[in-house]
Amino acid sequence: MFFAAKPNVSVGEKSRIEFYLQQLAECIGFDRFLLPVLSRHQLIGLVEVEQHTPEQIVCFLGTHLNHDVSEIRVQLDPQQAADCSGGG
Amino acid sequence: MLYQSTFSQPHFPEVVELAVIGTGLGVLRSNLVFVKKVAAFWDSTNWQIAPPPFLNIQSLAYVNALAAWARDETTPAWLNDLNSEVKRPMKRSLKFLFKTGDTFFNPREAQNRINVPDKQQWWELAQHPSASTQVIAIRHVNTDQDLTQQQESVLLDKLQSTERATTLNAITTTERLSSRQENEISDSLTKQIRTLMHHRDDEIRAKAMCALTTVNRIDSSAIDAAASMIEDDIRHVVFAGVYALTTVDQLPDYISPSFDRSFIKALKSCDYEFVGLFAKGYNRWHDDPKQHLEQLLSDSPEFLPIAMEALDQIPQQVVNIG
Numbered sequence: 001m002f003f004a005a006k007p008n009v010s011v012g013e014k015s016r017i018e019f020y021l022q023q024l025a026e027c028i029g030f031d032r033f034l035l036p037v038l039s040r041h042q043l044i045g046l047v048e049v050e051q052h053t054p055e056q057i058v059c060f061l062g063t064h065l066n067h068d069v070s071e072i073r074v075q076l077d078p079q080q081a082a083d084c085s086g087g088g
Numbered sequence: 089m090l091y092q093s094t095f096s097q098p099h100f101p102e103v104v105e106l107a108v109i110g111t112g113l114g115v116l117r118s119n120l121v122f123v124k125k126v127a128a129f130w131d132s133t134n135w136q137i138a139p140p141p142f143l144n145i146q147s148l149a150y151v152n153a154l155a156a157w158a159r160d161e162t163t164p165a166w167l168n169d170l171n172s173e174v175k176r177p178m179k180r181s182l183k184f185l186f187k188t189g190d191t192f193f194n195p196r197e198a199q200n201r202i203n204v205p206d207k208q209q210w211w212e213l214a215q216h217p218s219a220s221t222q223v224i225a226i227r228h229v230n231t232d233q234d235l236t237q238q239q240e241s242v243l244l245d246k247l248q249s250t251e252r253a254t255t256l257n258a259i260t261t262t263e264r265l266s267s268r269q270e271n272e273i274s275d276s277l278t279k280q281i282r283t284l285m286h287h288r289d290d291e292i293r294a295k296a297m298c299a300l301t302t303v304n305r306i307d308s309s310a311i312d313a314a315a316s317m318i319e320d321d322i323r324h325v326v327f328a329g330v331y332a333l334t335t336v337d338q339l340p341d342y343i344s345p346s347f348d349r350s351f352i353k354a355l356k357s358c359d360y361e362f363v364g365l366f367a368k369g370y371n372r373w374h375d376d377p378k379q380h381l382e383q384l385l386s387d388s389p390e391f392l393p394i395a396m397e398a399l400d401q402i403p404q405q406v407v408n409i410g
Contacts, residue, residue, distance in 0.1 A: 005184040008177035009150045012132050012253035015223035017106065017150055018193040019135075019202070022224075024107050025195055026203055027095045033158055033195035037112040040169035044116070065111060067089050 032065060105143050109151045110158075115169045118148050130324035132253070132291065133227075133260040149174045153181035158195050162186060192221045207231065214242050219251050226257045231265065240274055247280045255292055259284065263299040273303045281305075285313040293317070294328035301332045311336060315343040318350045323362075326350060330362070334369040348384055355391040360398070367398035 007014055025033050046057055054074040062069030090098035090107060097103050108114045122142040129138040143151065152174065156164045162182070167175060185191060213225035226246055231239060243265075246258035259281060266273040282305075284296035297317060300310050310332060317329025330350070333339060339347060347369065354362040370377040381395045 005187045007150060007153075007181045007184045007190075009146050009181070010253065011219045011223060011251055012256070013147060014150065015192070015220040015253060016135055017147060017154070018191050018220055019224050019227075020103050020106050021110055021151070021154065021193040022202055024090075024095065024103065024110065025193070025198070026201065027093045028089060028107070028111075030195040030198040033110045033155075035112045037155060037159065037161075037164065037166045038115060039166045040115050040119075043113070061113065064113070065089065 035064060038064065100139050102140050102143055106151055109143075109148070109155055112155070114152070114155070115166055118152055118174050119169075119171050121145060121173070130291065131256075131260075131295065133257050133295070145173055146177055149177035150181050152178045153185055154191060154193060156182050157185040157191070158193075160196075190218045190220070192218070192224050202228070211239055211242060214246065219254060222246070222251075223253050223257050226254065226261050229261060229265075235265065235274070240277065244276060244280055247277070247284065252289060252292065255284070255287075256295055259292070259295045259299050263302050266303045273305060278303075278305050282307075282309060285310060290320075290322045290325050294322075294324045297328035297332050301328075301335050304335075306332050306336060311340060311343070315340075315346060319346050327362070327365070330365050330369065334365065334372060337372070339369065339373050351384075352388070352391070355385075355388075355394060360394065363394060364398045364401060367395065368402050371399060371402055 009017070021033070046052060046060055052060075054076070058069050058072050058074055061067075062072075090104065095103075105114070105117060108117055123140070123144050125144070128140065131137070140147075152170065156162075156167070156178075167178070170178065207230055210225045210228040210230070214222055214229055216222055216225065229239070229242075235243070243258055243262055246254050247262065249255050249258065262273065262277055262281065278300070281296050281299055284292050285300070287293050287296065293313075294317075297310065297314060300306055306314075314329040314332040317325050318333065320326050320329070330347075333343070333347065347366070351363070351366040351370075354366060367377070370380055374380045377399055378396060381399065382392065385392045385395060
């Protein structure tokens with residue numbers, strides 16, 4: 001028996017996702033949607049290595065996306081830091 | 089980056105997630121399940137109203153499949169970085185995409201353009217073999233004049249589609265084209281939408297009724313259909329029925345008892361938004377609506393203050409049926 005290949009989402013959801021991806025690509029460039037997909041190892045390594053400051057992480061992402069991140073300032077949320085040290 | 093590029097919806101987390109995965113940064117995100125089931129707005133053609141907060145598992149899988157397909161990766165190395173819950177459906181869609189190439193979004197060719205205001209292009213794409221491309225096209229078709237015979241036949245064809253999303257979006261588009269340009273909707277389109285009032289799918293039924301109401305084509309058959317809708321258990325079906333009935337000048341006597349029953353049901357379930365919509369009908373049909381409600385609620389006086397308040401607030405009422 002012949003079974004036609006089918007996507008895992010409904011036509012409505014498929015359309016919605018494709019539309020927004022198209023809209024995004026038209027805005028930030030189609031080339032960016034052809035950049036290599038970074039592996040789990042690369043992404044985890046990026047945040048786990050202690051030497052990497054938040055600025056370096058932003059710089060890495062900027063390089064990947066070919067986007068100027070020099071204007072981006074990273075500010076750690078003090079509330080978040082307090083929450084993290086709590087517990088017990 | 090989205091803000092700097094003046095993207096129109098950088099505040100929608102779900103769209104940001106699409107950008108993250110699409111640009112190759114989504115492997116870690118794809119392994120996190122933020123939502124098991126997303127509550128959706130009843131009208132699935134309204135993408136801007138109550139958009140899902142995050143991508144669910146199935147959507148994550150499809151976006152990842154598109155990401156791999158766009159890069160021409162049949163078995164990407166990063167596939168093994170995804171958990172099985174996402175990987176399995178993703179592989180299914182990846183196979184589908186490589187077999188059919190059926191997607192509106194194709195960054196390698198970048199042929200389609202949403203921002204190019206070519207009206208004819210959308211009418212042509214509405215007849216594309218891909219159902220999702222059809223849906224996107226139907227949402228964009230437009231005209232400055234009355235519909236041509238060919239455009240009308242395209243819409244009619246989409247209203248008759250066996251694909252649910254196509255039918256739903258065709259109803260929305262017919263309603264939009266008719267109401268924006270103050271054009272009279274043709275008899276053949278009206279007739280087709282009337283048949284959809286009896287569709288087995290509740291969303292199609294409700295949308296068809298709402299569309300007929302908006303374009304002011306409620307006739308006796310629509311009133312009959314609305315009468316059965318107001319006794320339904322599905323909220324948006326009830327809404328569509330009540331919405332339609334509140335636009336007619338006179339409620340047929342045989343419908344009054346079921347309208348009253350549904351009104352009391354809304355009061356008992358503390359559905360105050362619906363109570364307001366019902367009140368609008370009573371206000372329209374009765375010279376003294378307060379007296380009518382006092383008689384109707386004589387056995388349940390505890391509901392009377394709410395009913396009276398709804399009558400007083402008719403000018404400001406907004407019904408949210410998400």
